[in-house]
Amino acid sequence: MFTHIFCNRLKCLLRDKENIFWTMVFPVLLAIFFYLALSNIQQGEVFQSIKIAVVDNAEYQKAEHLKTALNEAATGKSKLFDLTHAAREEAEQLLEQDKVAAYLFVEGGRPKLAVKKSGIRQSIVKSFLDSYQQTAASVNSILKNKPRDPQQLLNSIGDRRQYVVEVSGTAAEPDSVLIYFYSLIAMACFYGGFLGMREITDIEANISPLAARINVSPVHKLKAFLSSMSASVLIHLAEMFILLLFLRYVLRVDFGSKSVYVVITTITGSLTGLSFGAFISALVKKSEGIKIAILVGGTMTGSFLSGMMYLEMKYIVSQHVPLLAYINPVNLLTDAFYSLYYYDTMSRYLLNIGILGFFIVFFCACTYFIIRRRKYASL
Amino acid sequence: MIVRVKNLVKRYGELLALDHLSFTVNDGEVFGLLGPNGSGKTTAINCILSLLEYDKGEVEIFGRPMRPDAYDIKREIGIVMQNVAVYNELTVYENIDYFCGLYVEDKKLRKRLVEEAINFVGLKDFKGYYPKKLSGGLLRRLNIACGIAHKPKLIILDEPTVAVDPQSRYKILEGILELNRLGATVIYTSHYMEEVEQICSRIMIIDKGRAIATGTKDELKAMITLGEKITVESQHITPGQLNRLRALPHVMEAEYKNKQLVIKSGKGANNLEAVLDFIKKEKIQYGKIYSELPTLNDVFLEITGKQLRD
Ligand SMILES: Nc1ncnc2c1ncn2[C@@H]1O[C@H](COP(=O)(O)OP(=O)(O)OP(=O)(O)O)[C@@H](O)[C@H]1O
Ligand SMILES: [Mg+2]
Numbered sequence: 186m187f188t189h190i191f192c193n194r195l196k197c198l199l200r201d202k203e204n205i206f207w208t209m210v211f212p213v214l215l216a217i218f219f220y221l222a223l224s225n226i227q228q229g230e231v232f233q234s235i236k237i238a239v240v241d242n243a244e245y246q247k248a249e250h251l252k253t254a255l256n257e258a259a260t261g262k263s264k265l266f267d268l269t270h271a272a273r274e275e276a277e278q279l280l281e282q283d284k285v286a287a288y289l290f291v292e293g294g295r296p297k298l299a300v301k302k303s304g305i306r307q308s309i310v311k312s313f314l315d316s317y318q319q320t321a322a323s324v325n326s327i328l329k330n331k332p333r334d335p336q337q338l339l340n341s342i343g344d345r346r347q348y349v350v351e352v353s354g355t356a357a358e359p360d361s362v363l364i365y366f367y368s369l370i371a372m373a374c375f376y377g378g379f380l381g382m383r384e385i386t387d388i389e390a391n392i393s394p395l396a397a398r399i400n401v402s403p404v405h406k407l408k409a410f411l412s413s414m415s416a417s418v419l420i421h422l423a424e425m426f427i428l429l430l431f432l433r434y435v436l437r438v439d440f441g442s443k444s445v446y447v448v449i450t451t452i453t454g455s456l457t458g459l460s461f462g463a464f465i466s467a468l469v470k471k472s473e474g475i476k477i478a479i480l481v482g483g484t485m486t487g488s489f490l491s492g493m494m495y496l497e498m499k500y501i502v503s504q505h506v507p508l509l510a511y512i513n514p515v516n517l518l519t520d521a522f523y524s525l526y527y528y529d530t531m532s533r534y535l536l537n538i539g540i541l542g543f544f545i546v547f548f549c550a551c552t553y554f555i556i557r558r559r560k561y562a563s564l
Numbered sequence: 565m566i567v568r569v570k571n572l573v574k575r576y577g578e579l580l581a582l583d584h585l586s587f588t589v590n591d592g593e594v595f596g597l598l599g600p601n602g603s604g605k606t607t608a609i610n611c612i613l614s615l616l617e618y619d620k621g622e623v624e625i626f627g628r629p630m631r632p633d634a635y636d637i638k639r640e641i642g643i644v645m646q647n648v649a650v651y652n653e654l655t656v657y658e659n660i661d662y663f664c665g666l667y668v669e670d671k672k673l674r675k676r677l678v679e680e681a682i683n684f685v686g687l688k689d690f691k692g693y694y695p696k697k698l699s700g701g702l703l704r705r706l707n708i709a710c711g712i713a714h715k716p717k718l719i720i721l722d723e724p725t726v727a728v729d730p731q732s733r734y735k736i737l738e739g740i741l742e743l744n745r746l747g748a749t750v751i752y753t754s755h756y757m758e759e760v761e762q763i764c765s766r767i768m769i770i771d772k773g774r775a776i777a778t779g780t781k782d783e784l785k786a787m788i789t790l791g792e793k794i795t796v797e798s799q800h801i802t803p804g805q806l807n808r809l810r811a812l813p814h815v816m817e818a819e820y821k822n823k824q825l826v827i828k829s830g831k832g833a834n835n836l837e838a839v840l841d842f843i844k845k846e847k848i849q850y851g852k853i854y855s856e857l858p859t860l861n862d863v864f865l866e867i868t869g870k871q872l873r874d
């Protein structure tokens with residue numbers, strides 16, 4: 186009997202195009218959309234070294250400080266410049282052919298900048314040079330006036346370094362991007378609510394004639410429900426895996442080193458979504474339309490409070506009504522994802538998953554007690 | 565005794581949908597539940613099946629009390645609901661197979677039963693169709709097949725022929741009689757008196773949730789005073805003639821409307837002869853004369869004072 190109902194349910198779910206669209210195609214489309222929209226931001230953030238040339242002549246060789254500063258800025262993993270040493274004509278040619286953004290040369294003991302056009306890269310080179318000259322000037326003046334304040338000297342020199350570090354630091358933190366994808370996974374998990382909801386409506390005789398047919402058959406209602414629900418669980422888990430694989434291998438979203446936990450979290454999330462839908466459906470003894478409205482409303486409110494639409498909201502809630510953060514399943518789920526990424530210890534993650542597990546049991550138990558042996562006041 | 569219903573009372577808020585309804589259905593019967601729209605037929609069926617909570621009363625099926633978890637009873641029942649209930653994502657064959665599979669686990673047996681059901685409702689050419697592609701009448705036939713494929717001992721059909729064309733309707737009614745001949749007891753609800761008259765061995769007429777008469781169709785017709793309805797098509801009849809006609813013995817009512825003289829006479833022989841004699845004596849010109857025996861509509865009309873179908 187289990188396989189009979191289970192297989193038929195699978196067939197129904199897979200053939201239900203609307204269902205497949207909302208629970209699988211839509212999240213994938215959203216992922217692509219996020220990817221396209223966010224990859225622009227990311228490109229802006231990831232710093233690419235700027236190609237510049239420097240005229241390597243006698244004067245340049247004499248400017249020891251500049252040489253050191255430039256070499257410093259042109260080494261390391263997240264270096265600011267890609268430096269080419271060249272003769273004057275050569276450098277001119279490189280600039281002409283857009284092979285470099287700018288070239289530097291030393292004239293009368295002072296570094297000078299040659300550019301063809303103005304742009305972000307050119308202004309970065311310019312500000313580097315300004316910052317160097319300022320430092321050089323202060324070093325000179327301090328040296329002239331005897332170094333009374335060595336700390337100041339160090340600070341001024343440090344400026345330049347910081348400048349480089351700041352720029353490259355952004356590239357190493359793609360957090361804003363990941364948060365969107367985590368929210369997307371959480372949302373897709375809660376879309377499982379529609380599947381869970383339909384499972385209940387399909388055994389509630391007062392909602393659908395089909396359910397009446399199941400109710401008059403000799404199959405134990407709970408058995409029918411569980412067989413059918415298993416199909417929904419399988420379908421939704423499969424859909425979530427497809428989404429994860431798509432994110433990981435097609436869009437190349439990097440979930441960090443804890444991929445296994447991302448999978449565990451997704452499974453937990455999927456089960457929460459499914460059982461939440463079933464619970465709402467069993468609890469609300471109204472028409473299917475009203476049930477859907479309440480499910481969507483509930484999920485949206487949960488998403489909003491967890492900061493899915495407005496990131497600040499998450500912090501506002503955790504500051505002013507911390508309890509709300511712990512009873513909002515959507516928040517628990519997104520927070521589980523965040524804590525995977527942000528914290529090295531697992532305690533916060535495990536707390537989130539633990540509470541979610543409790544919710545799953547709670548939703549299932551309530552659903553069971555509500556639907557058990559229910560006769561209807563009106564059909 | 566297949567079904568026994570005792571003092572069933574069902575309220576929807578203020579509305580009294582079933583008012584102390586009692587009846588029994590015997591083994592091998594085709595039991596008809598006849599009543600106008602909203603008389604409580606579907607409500608009665610749903611209460612019998614334990615789908616609906618009722619305020620009072622008892623329901624026994626196969627001699628055992630019916631309850632939501634009486635699975636052994638449910639196993640022997642086949643239901644065709646008034647509302648079509650099939651999966652849109654499953655084909656005709658798959659739908660019947662699915663519902664049959666809720667009763668019959670043996671795959672081989674089930675395959676045979678499903679094929680039989682498909683032939684029974686004449687959907688052989690539509691096996692692979694999805695319900696959305698079926699016409700209203702074909703959909704009804706699928707609905708019937710889903711309910712009876714497992715060959716139950718008791719078959720309950722709630723207005724199964726709504727929106728079905730006369731030909732298919734005839735086939736369905738014949739099929740129901742065939743199932744009955746093969747041993748099934750049938751409960752059939754309808755507001756079409758012709759259908760009920762045609763196939764039911766016993767009929768209960770209900771109105772506003774109350775049983776107003778129960779019996780075979782002849783018994784029901786015998787309950788009322790009307791014996792015969794004689795219609796005479798005539799161009800002209802004077803009020804005097806009409807009065808003299810009304811004075812005749814056995815004539816209960818005589819009306820002249822739209823060039824038709826309708827005479828309702830009581831039980832007894834020679835009613836038509838008496839009317840013919842009268843027409844000859846009065847030298848009334850006439851076109852056609854015909855006589856009809858009372859219908860269930862007449863029974864309903866006489867008991868409740870209103871037409872069965874309005
Ligand atoms: N869910 C409900 N809530 C309130 N009233 C209802 C409900 N279902 C039916 N009724 C009322 O109960 C009465 C009996 O309805 P029921 O559906 O049993 O009639 P029926 O004889 O099956 O009619 P039909 O021939 O139209 O199918 C009607 O007056 C109807 O309006
Ligand atoms: Mg009805």
